[in-house]
Amino acid sequence: MSRERKPLRPATQLVHGGATRSQFGELSEGLFLTQSFAYPTMEAAEARFKGEDPGFIYSRFSNPTVAMFEKRMTLLEGAEAARATASGMAAVTAALLAQLRAGDHIVSARALFGSCLYVVEDLLPRFGVSSTLVDGADLAQWKAAVREETKLFFLESPTNPGLEVYDIRAIAEIAHGAGARLVVDNVFATPLLQKPFELGADVVVYSATKHIDGQGRCLGGVILASQALIEESIHNFLRQTGPALSPFNAWTMLKALETLPLRVAQQTASATRIADFLAGQKGIARVLYPFRPDHPQAELARRQMSGGGTLVSFDVEGGKEAAFRFANALEVVKISNNLGDAKSLITHPATTTHQRLTPEARARIGVGDGMLRLSVGLEDAEDLITDLEYGLYAASRHG
């Protein structure tokens, strides 16, 4: 045996990584549910505020439990630094606002989660940041959108809910050629199935609410980037504006990371089976799953992801009425707009998450009235398929 220990593999890091212990030596990570920290002397307080002593000051800036979660996320993602936030939207908004100022320009894929689209399309322009939306799969559109003042590119891949896959490496090259940074919302891929930093991304954001918690309990988010970027722009923005993750939620997420690989592997295996099952059924016009050979970017998906993910989207023939009959007939699968939960969840994007968009805007990102998005959970896949058979039967009956 060499004396040098080999680096730990991801599953091991997710159980042990980042853990620090108090004087009691607790085995399970400690929950430091405290707002502030007492200093032994005034001199100690002064040193902490000057940054000469790295200790904790106030839980809006940092907290031992939150710091453990952030450290474990950096080990998983292969990032130098991370900051946790109160929700995924807090992570997206902070990651963008902290890097932009009036006069800057952002280029973003059009197929975004509805609230992310609001931030890019409505909110940023109110503060003098112009935005251009492009078809994320068309590299020529990313190139053509670049301007002198372009500072950021933003995308999610696979997209919500169309499960389109974008070429992160090629888009990062275009961004860098233009002197801009690429921010990737990696929620649908999960930190296990796609590594945006290895593909050239500069910032990765998550809604930890989804697979990271994975059991439908707490909201949370995280921003990962280089130490320099976190220190220069992200840390101070979060510290001063306050979208901090609660220590309780950080503790829940930290413990949930221990089982993330098991959950994502099982949910991905079931999603693959369900996609194949649905694809053969009468009444289903189209199935979207990144690792199916009939997916429009199947080759790219297999190149940049190590699994097809836990979501399956599909179009039910007969539009909204048939899609509603399908979802209403399900008993095991619950109707909810959330995703990444241990419980399987189904949503009708056109009337929920993407309701705000005009029918034309929905059509441009492939969200039709018959589309359903299924987030596959941890139930037995056989029970899920039986449940979906009831949905198919109900959809086929005229209402």
Ligand SMILES: Cc1ncc(COP(=O)(O)O)c(C=O)c1O
């Ligand atoms: C792709 C994507 N990004 C961001 C978010 C926002 O996350 P949160 O609900 O934790 O704010 C969501 C879901 O809500 C999402 O699906």
